[in-house]
Amino acid sequence: MTTTTPPVTLDDVRDAAARLKGVAHRTPVLRSRTLDALTGAEVHLKCENFQRVGAFKFRGAYNAASRLTPEQLSRGIAAYSSGNHAQAVALAARELGTTAVIVMPEDAPPSKRAATAGYGAEIVTYDRYTGDRVAIAEALAAERGLALIPPYEHPHVMAGQGTAALELLEEVGELDALLTPVGGGGLMAGSATAAKGLHQGIRTIGVEPEAGDDTKRSLEAGRRVSIPVPHTIADGQALHTPGELTFSVNQRLLDDVVLVTDDEIRDAMRFAFERLKIVVEPSGATPLAALLSGRAGTLPRRVGVIISGGNIDAGRFAELCGSGG
Numbered sequence: 001m002t003t004t005t006p007p008v009t010l011d012d013v014r015d016a017a018a019r020l021k022g023v024a025h026r027t028p029v030l031r032s033r034t035l036d037a038l039t040g041a042e043v044h045l046k047c048e049n050f051q052r053v054g055a056f057k058f059r060g061a062y063n064a065a066s067r068l069t070p071e072q073l074s075r076g077i078a079a080y081s082s083g084n085h086a087q088a089v090a091l092a093a094r095e096l097g098t099t100a101v102i103v104m105p106e107d108a109p110p111s112k113r114a115a116t117a118g119y120g121a122e123i124v125t126y127d128r129y130t131g132d133r134v135a136i137a138e139a140l141a142a143e144r145g146l147a148l149i150p151p152y153e154h155p156h157v158m159a160g161q162g163t164a165a166l167e168l169l170e171e172v173g174e175l176d177a178l179l180t181p182v183g184g185g186g187l188m189a190g191s192a193t194a195a196k197g198l199h200q201g202i203r204t205i206g207v208e209p210e211a212g213d214d215t216k217r218s219l220e221a222g223r224r225v226s227i228p229v230p231h232t233i234a235d236g237q238a239l240h241t242p243g244e245l246t247f248s249v250n251q252r253l254l255d256d257v258v259l260v261t262d263d264e265i266r267d268a269m270r271f272a273f274e275r276l277k278i279v280v281e282p283s284g285a286t287p288l289a290a291l292l293s294g295r296a297g298t299l300p301r302r303v304g305v306i307i308s309g310g311n312i313d314a315g316r317f318a319e320l321c322g323s324g325g
Helices: 010-020 033-039 057-065 070-075 084-095 110-118 133-144 155-172 186-198 214-221 244-253 262-276 282-293 314-321
Strands: 042-047 077-080 100-105 122-126 177-181 203-209 256-260 302-307
Touching: 010 057, 010 155, 010 186, 033 042, 033 262, 033 282, 042 155, 057 084, 057 155, 077 084, 077 133, 084 100, 084 110, 100 110, 100 133, 110 122, 122 133, 155 177, 155 186, 155 244, 155 302, 177 186, 177 282, 186 203, 186 244, 186 302, 203 214, 203 282, 214 244, 214 256, 256 262, 256 282, 262 282, 262 314, 282 302
Parallel strands: 042 302, 077 100, 100 122, 177 203, 177 302, 203 256
Antiparallel strands: none
16 A cells, blocks of 8 residues: 655644745735625635735745755746746846746736746747646746746645645634635645645635636546636636646645636626725635635634735726726
8 A cells, every 4th residue: 555645744834834924915804894794704804915915926936936955046036827836936036146038928918027027037929829837937947057946746836835724724714614715726726735734624715717717627537637728808817728746735735626707807807996995806806706606605603715816907906897808
């Protein structure tokens, strides 16, 4: 009989939390009586839009980068990302006194590209519909001798992302369910590891945009499947297949995946802005959309939601959330 060691454990998440203390923000947890009334549950929103770089990604990027050797740091870091991980690695590199080269799609949101460059990173672009970002980044890293930190397919990245759920549960106590956006699966894998490790009975629910349902299809098939690169306003979840490591965790720990439409995401962004007074990017709004639309089904009493980020420029926000959006 053989046993497989999971790529990330609760102890790994706790170790990441210790490493991130005083470096990452301990983000606020918001409550809303209006949201509770609309959903029939006691909802606790972990607001990673207030994290450094405006998204949860800084947690995993810094946790991974801070473990590199002095020799690796002297040569620099490479990464690939549509935006939030790009900014996170760029900032982590700056904090650790090294450089970063980021492979980004040509159509990445201008605000995310500008922020990445603002943290001092070199940007290399590609066409997301024809290019292979992983192959491009791996070739670049090999050519320049850089340490590659992927956006989700890495144990230290997953452990870092799981600290968001760890903090939430430390602050509010036991929850009956946890809703988390699912893109490549790193946030979900880390969060589910922390949540199930602390409270085995908690129900873990991933949320994807309808057009980007690769994780839901993969769970149903019992193996990783690929879909065409999705067209959705949730650019952080516009992936065609789950990560291998992340899927191995989520296949074991994830209880359900629900889908939301782009219109439901827009409604959730409006609700967050008008009623909660916070700005949430489309990918970060998907679990809130699942609650407000009823897609998450009948909710248990105490529910946690990870609002994964708020990186969206004013023009794009107005376009999506204005009366004509």
